[in-house]
Amino acid sequence: MEVSLSGVTQRFGAVTALDDVGFRAGRGAIHALVGENGAGKTTLMRVLFGALQPNAGTIELDGKPVHFRNSADAINAGIGMVSQHYSVIPELTCLQNLMLGAEPGWLLSESKAKSRATELAGRMGYSFNWGDSAEGLSPAGKQKLEILKLLWRDAKVMILDEPTAMLSPADSEALYSSLASLAAGGATVIVVTHRLPEVMDHCQTVHVLRGGRNVANSLVAETGSRELAEMIVGHDIDERAVEQSTVGDVLAGVNGVTLKGYRGDDAVEDATFVLRAGEIVGLAGVDGNGQRELFQALLGRQRLSRGSIMFSGEDWTETGPRERIERGLRLIPEDRHLEGVIDEWSLEENAALGLQRLPPFARGLWVDSAGRRDAASRIADRFKTKHGGLRQKMSSLSGGNQQRYVAARALEVAPKLLLAFQPTRGLDIDGTAQVYGAIRQACQQGACALVVSFDLDELLEHCDRVLTIFHGRVQEPPAGLERDRQAIGRMMVGTG
Amino acid sequence: MGDIKGLGARHIVLVLCSFALVWLALAATKVPPLEALGQLVQGSMGSPAAWKQTFREMTPLLIAGLAVFLALKAGLFNIGADGQLVIGAAAAAATAIKVPGLGGVLLACLAAIVAGGLWALPAGWIRAYRGGHEVISTIMLNNIAGFLTVWLVTGPMRDPTQQSGTTAVLSSDSWIPAAVAQPPFSLSWTLPVGIVGVVAMALWLKRTVVGFELCAVGANRTASETAGVKVKGVTVWALMASGGLAGLAGAFFVLAYEHRFYANFSPGYGFDALGVALLSGGSPWGLLPASFLFAVLSSGSSAIQLTGVPKGLNGILLGLLIIVFASVRYRRSRLGDD
Numbered sequence: 001m002e003v004s005l006s007g008v009t010q011r012f013g014a015v016t017a018l019d020d021v022g023f024r025a026g027r028g029a030i031h032a033l034v035g036e037n038g039a040g041k042t043t044l045m046r047v048l049f050g051a052l053q054p055n056a057g058t059i060e061l062d063g064k065p066v067h068f069r070n071s072a073d074a075i076n077a078g079i080g081m082v083s084q085h086y087s088v089i090p091e092l093t094c095l096q097n098l099m100l101g102a103e104p105g106w107l108l109s110e111s112k113a114k115s116r117a118t119e120l121a122g123r124m125g126y127s128f129n130w131g132d133s134a135e136g137l138s139p140a141g142k143q144k145l146e147i148l149k150l151l152w153r154d155a156k157v158m159i160l161d162e163p164t165a166m167l168s169p170a171d172s173e174a175l176y177s178s179l180a181s182l183a184a185g186g187a188t189v190i191v192v193t194h195r196l197p198e199v200m201d202h203c204q205t206v207h208v209l210r211g212g213r214n215v216a217n218s219l220v221a222e223t224g225s226r227e228l229a230e231m232i233v234g235h236d237i238d239e240r241a242v243e244q245s246t247v248g249d250v251l252a253g254v255n256g257v258t259l260k261g262y263r264g265d266d267a268v269e270d271a272t273f274v275l276r277a278g279e280i281v282g283l284a285g286v287d288g289n290g291q292r293e294l295f296q297a298l299l300g301r302q303r304l305s306r307g308s309i310m311f312s313g314e315d316w317t318e319t320g321p322r323e324r325i326e327r328g329l330r331l332i333p334e335d336r337h338l339e340g341v342i343d344e345w346s347l348e349e350n351a352a353l354g355l356q357r358l359p360p361f362a363r364g365l366w367v368d369s370a371g372r373r374d375a376a377s378r379i380a381d382r383f384k385t386k387h388g389g390l391r392q393k394m395s396s397l398s399g400g401n402q403q404r405y406v407a408a409r410a411l412e413v414a415p416k417l418l419l420a421f422q423p424t425r426g427l428d429i430d431g432t433a434q435v436y437g438a439i440r441q442a443c444q445q446g447a448c449a450l451v452v453s454f455d456l457d458e459l460l461e462h463c464d465r466v467l468t469i470f471h472g473r474v475q476e477p478p479a480g481l482e483r484d485r486q487a488i489g490r491m492m493v494g495t496g
Numbered sequence: 497m498g499d500i501k502g503l504g505a506r507h508i509v510l511v512l513c514s515f516a517l518v519w520l521a522l523a524a525t526k527v528p529p530l531e532a533l534g535q536l537v538q539g540s541m542g543s544p545a546a547w548k549q550t551f552r553e554m555t556p557l558l559i560a561g562l563a564v565f566l567a568l569k570a571g572l573f574n575i576g577a578d579g580q581l582v583i584g585a586a587a588a589a590a591t592a593i594k595v596p597g598l599g600g601v602l603l604a605c606l607a608a609i610v611a612g613g614l615w616a617l618p619a620g621w622i623r624a625y626r627g628g629h630e631v632i633s634t635i636m637l638n639n640i641a642g643f644l645t646v647w648l649v650t651g652p653m654r655d656p657t658q659q660s661g662t663t664a665v666l667s668s669d670s671w672i673p674a675a676v677a678q679p680p681f682s683l684s685w686t687l688p689v690g691i692v693g694v695v696a697m698a699l700w701l702k703r704t705v706v707g708f709e710l711c712a713v714g715a716n717r718t719a720s721e722t723a724g725v726k727v728k729g730v731t732v733w734a735l736m737a738s739g740g741l742a743g744l745a746g747a748f749f750v751l752a753y754e755h756r757f758y759a760n761f762s763p764g765y766g767f768d769a770l771g772v773a774l775l776s777g778g779s780p781w782g783l784l785p786a787s788f789l790f791a792v793l794s795s796g797s798s799a800i801q802l803t804g805v806p807k808g809l810n811g812i813l814l815g816l817l818i819i820v821f822a823s824v825r826y827r828r829s830r831l832g833d834d
Contacts, residue, residue, distance in 0.1 A: 301721060322724035331722065339722040342715040353712060354723035362705050369703075 001061055001078055001156040001188055002026050003048065008057030010043055017043045018054065019212045025157070025205070030179055030189045032199040032220070035209035035232055036428035041192045042084075044209065045159045048190075049081040050074030061157075075102075080155030082146040084162040084399075084426075090135035094128045097145060102153050120151045124178055139287050140171035147178060157188045164198060165425065169456065170286070170493065176202040194232070194428055196225045197457075210234055233429055247464065248277035251448045252417055257307035259293045259472075267293035270307070271474040273467055275417070275448040280439060282459030283452045285469035285492055291421070291452045292334065294469070298419055298450070299331060300324045311417060325354060328416025328447070332407050332423045336399075340406045343395040347387060347405065350394050351376035355413050375412055382408040383434050400426045407435045415442050418449040424458065436462040456489060468492050507777060507821075511789070514816040521812065522805065532803045536810075539799020540792040544681030546799075551683050552753055554791035556581065556745045556765040558690040561772030561783045562697060563741035567630075568773055569701060570734035571714035576619060576634025577742040578766025579641030583615045584608035584743020585750045586645045589663050589757035590653060592670040592750070600670045605747045612743015613736040615641060620735030624728035630735060638766070646759045653757070662758035672752040684752040691784065693741075698780040710734055742766060768794075771818050790814065 003025045010018040018040045025031040035041050046052045048059060050068030059066050061077060068074045071081075088097050095110070098117055114130050121128055126144050137145065143163060150158050160179075164172040180202065183189050191203060199206050199220060206223065208215040208231045216223075216231050252275040261267030268290040275281055285291055296302035298309065300321040309316040316324060331354065333339035341350050352361040352372050360371030376390045383404035387397055394402060403426050410418060418439060424432040439449050440462075453459050459466050460483060468475050468491040481487040515533075522529040540550045560577045567574035574580075588604040595603050619637060622628040646661065655664035674682040701707040712720040713730045721727045745765065750757055768790050775789070776782030793810035801807050 299722065320724070320726065321722065322726060325724040333722055338716075338718050340719060342712060342719055345715060349708075352708065353719065356705055356708050356712075356723065356725075365705050367703050367705060367708055 002063070003079075003157055003188055003190075004060040004063075005044070005048060006058055006060075008044065008047055008054045010040075010047060010052060010054045010057075017212050018047070018057075021057075021209065021212070021214055023048075023207055023214075024217075025188050025190050027156075027186050027188045028183055029204040030176075030183050030191060030202060032203035032206040033190060033192045033209065034194055034196070034199060034206060034228065035215075036194070036430065039209040039232075040212040041209055042161055043212075045081065045161060045190065045192055048074070048157075049079055049159060051081075075153055075155070078154060078156035079159070080150035080153055080157065081159040082143070082150065082161065082163060084165060086139075086142045086146055088134045088137065088142045088145055090133065092134055093131055094134050094137070094145060095130035097134050098130075098149055098152055102149075117148070117152070120148050123151070124148065124181070126178075140167055140174070143167060143171075143175060144178075147182075155187075157190070158182065159190045159192070161192045162194075162426070163191060164193070164195060167287070167454070169454075169489070172198065196228055199228065200225050208232055229429060246444075247279045248446065250274045251277045251312055252450075253310040254298070254474075255308045255310065257294070257297060257309065258305045259290070259297050259302060260305050261290075261293055261472075266305070266472055268297070268469075268472040268474070271469075271472075272307075273474055273476065275450055277446050277448055278443050279464040280436075280443055280449045280451060280462065282463035282466040283450060283469055283474070284456050284459050284466050284488060285452075285454070287454050289469050290472035291469055293472075294474075295334070295419060295421055295452065298417075299329070322357070324417075326357065328414060330354075330410040330413075330415040330418050332410045332418070332420040334421035334452075336402055336406055341394045341402060344393055347380065347390045347392060347394060347397075348373055348376040350405070351379050351390075351409060351412075354409070358413050360413075379405060379408040379412050382411070382438065383431060400428070400431065403427055404431060404435075408438070411438050411442055415447045418442060418447055420449060420451045422453055423451060424453075432458070456485065456492065460485060460488075507775075507782075510820050511817065514813060514820050517816050518809070518813045522809075525805075527803055527805050532800055532805050532809075535799045535803050536793070536796035538796075540796030544678070546795065548681050548683070549795040550788075550791045551687050553794045554787050555684065555686045555690055555752070556749045556762075557768055557772050557790050557794075558687070558783060558787035559693060559745035559748060560742050560765050560769035561776065561787050562690070562693055562780070563738045563745065564766075564769045564773035565776055565780060565783060566697065566710075566741060567734055567738035569714045570710050570730060571717065572620075572623065572731065572735055572738070573631050574616065574619075574634055574735060574738045574742075575631050575770065576616060576637045576641075576739070576766070577745075577769050578762050578764060579634070579638035580612040580615045580739040580742035581746040581749075581766045582645050582761050583641050583746070584612035584740075585746030585761050586648055586653070586757050587611035587743065588747030588750045589666070592666050593664060596667045596670045598669075601672060601751055604670070604751060605744060608743040608747030609740040610743075612746065613740035615743070616735045616739025617732070620732040623735070624731040642760070645757070645761065649757060649759050655756075660758065663756050665756045666751070668755075670751065671755055672748065684748075686748040686752045689748075694780050694783055701780070742769070745769075768814070771814055774818055775821060777821075789817075 005023040008018050008021045021044060023044060033041050043052065047054050050071045050073050066077055095114060095117055099113055104113065117130055163175055167175060179189050193199065203220050206220050206228065207217045210232065254271055254273050257268060257271045258266055259268040271294060283291060293302060297304055300319055304317060311327065337343060342353065355361050360368055360375050362368055380387055380390065385401045385404045387401065407423055424435055427435065443449055451459065451463060465482065466488055468488060470492060475491055477488055477491060519529045522532050540546055560581055563577050564574050588608040591604040591607040592600050615637060619630045619633040622633050623630045649663060650661040653663050654661060672685055675685045675688060676683040701711060709720065709725045710730055712723065712725055713727050717727050772783060772786045772790055775786035793813060797807045797810040800809055
């Protein structure tokens with residue numbers, strides 16, 4: 001199905017998120033929609049998906065104008081969307097998740113549903129145990145289930161918002177080959193992304209938005225990634241060399257740490273490594289290999305089964321998060337909504353979360369309101385968080401802006417050990433550079449940082465040293481191969 | 497609770513809506529609504545004696561409401577306020593009987609706070625360390641508190657000169673005196689103390705690190721733990737403090753009004769306190785009008801019977817109020833998810 005949007009304008013109060021934007025996507029191809037955070041990519045796709053009713057503009061499918069009152073209309077017209085946060089419900093089985101909201105009738109025939117599900121999965125080369133609960137699915141498995149949900153609903157137009165944000169490089173490749181086969185079958189695939197290599201490697205057309213306006217629309221074959229990056233940002237990008245800090249003494253030591261996972265097995269086994277003052281260390285690995293548990297242990301939320309954690313000459317093994325924060329631990333958490341912010345609180349109150357006992361947020365046992373206000377405005381300014389006032393709720397910010405705020409908060413009060421889990425998740429090129437620049441600056445002042453990312457290129461670009469984690473085992477690349485992408489990539493999947 | 501901030505025009509409209517529904521109910525049963533409402537107002541605010549009764553009802557509702565409110569801020573539903581209140585009342589009566597005088601009054605209040613707090617402790621501990629839900633455990637503790645105090649006043653604490661299960665009347669020097677006494681009106685010091693409690697609570701939540709952490713636990717437990725808040729400790733302490741406040745409400749009712757403790761002491765103040773805390777709309781200031789409204793309905797309910805309307809009408813009105821508030825809250829939170 002051919003999709004065409006024209007003259008789309010979408011306002012939220014005083015903010016114009018989309019200003020006279022047009023977009024076309026033909027059948028049988030993968031189309032990329034790129035742009036910075038807040039450029040309006042997701043908004044545009046939500047318009048196409050019927051989730052937003054624009055102030056102006058038209059949608060045409062195969063040349064016929066359509067009007068969607070809600071997403072149900074769009075789904076009936078053959079449009080499907082997978083949002084950035086998967087909508088898989090862990091308590092339900094895979095089959096129940098697949099059918100949810102699009103049950104074939106009032107009476108459910110499990111066996112009929114299962115045979116159709118198996119048929120769809122087979123078409124994509126996937127296999128699922130349909131009766132299993134969805135809880136055990138890996139991010140890649142959830143993504144596959146989301147794609148099957150689109151097929152289940154007979155979607156002809158498939159919109160995927162940041163589909164590889166949670167996937168390993170190998171899973172991302174597999175995803176794009178699935179998408180390519182869907183496109184070959186006549187589907188219209190639209191991918192919202194800000195990973196340019198994916199655009200260059202897998203997409204046929206690319207559409208650039210900047211500040212809610214059309215900037216460019218071209219065939220991928222006729223453009224280059226550097227040119228694209230400039231169009232996205234709106235100015236030249238410096239090719240930066242990795243600056244190295246002067247590396248000092250060992251600050252943090254993880255010695256023989258073994259951790260129990262959620263299912264009772266060892267999630268991390270005998271991890272031993274050090275972090276030195278001044279260095280950014282990356283932890284590369286495919287999601288679900290023990291990064292999460294290791295982070296929780298470093299934070300003090302998970303008890304060690306064996307081993308010890310030392311910091312700056314002190315034994316941290318038995319201390320909790322509060323004591324570690326007092327000694328300089330700072331966190332950019334993995335799951336912002338769950339761990340990092342309180343959505344319904346103001347930016348000002350959220351500024352203090354995690355630092356609430358430290359100056360300038362507290363004076364003794366009292367909240368220092370003036371200090372907190374000043375700190376909140378510094379935090380918002382550091383990475384240019386776009387907000388409507390520090391007394392607005394955190395939930396009023398877009399995801400990227402929340403990430404900027406949370407990252408800036410971690411750097412606000414004298415960090416000594418910075419733990420960052422996907423610190424640039426949802427950030428654009430400029431934002432990523434700023435966040436790593438600030439982490440670098442903190443390290444130059446004597447801190448050390450451990451960064452987890454599923455994006456090896458990002459780690460290689462910004463870290464002094466990269467460790468790998470596979471099946472709970474932390475390894476350091478052998479001498480001579482410290483920055484070897486191939487070698488590290490092999491270690492990430494256990495074939496090093 | 498965080499969805500409704502403060503007490504706006506919206507709340508007043510909601511209260512009026514509930515009254516309108518009751519109006520319709522009265523009209524349907526052929527009772528002139530104006531007359532019934534007039535009786536309600538007359539019976540609760542129409543005379544000095546009526547005001548005295550209304551303020552008397554308001555005191556335990558306000559303080560127990562404060563107790564439930566505090567637990568709610570920490571994300572805990574203290575359904576056990578009624579049990580903590582009667583345990584506190586019993587402890588206060590026992591103490592004041594043994595130790596007369598002003599010192600005895602203070603000691604009795606302290607005993608009530610400790611007793612109420614300890615009564616909530618198992619619920620807090622089970623929630624924090626064993627994951628058992630406080631709604632269940634506090635309801636169970638209510639029943640135990642009820643039977644325990646009945647046993648106490650028919651056994652060890654019973655005044656042998658009395659027919660029914662009750663303690664002796666406290667000597668008048670261990671009564672909390674009236675702040676204003678112009679018969680037939682009088683106002684006990686306990687109500688001003690409760691109002692000061694509201695102010696203190698508002699400041700404590702906003703201005704102290706511990707208050708900040710307590711609200712954080714109520715808003716997002718995982719984020720709080722990540723932020724270095726000792727969530728388990730906060731859970732235990734918040735329920736204990738809530739129990740202590742409910743116990744204090746019981747002590748005040750003994751020391752200022754009843755001057756003795758007897759079987760089935762509370763007519764359900766601890767449960768009405770849940771409604772007070774809900775109607776407060778997430779702000780401690782809201783406890784004042786909410787507890788006043790409950791008190792008006794309670795003290796005016798006898799008067800309303802004169803028009804032939806059953807006493808249960810106030811219960812219906814309160815129920816309606818809570819349903820209307822809860823449904824609005826639900827609607828708003830659904831919008832918030834979008």
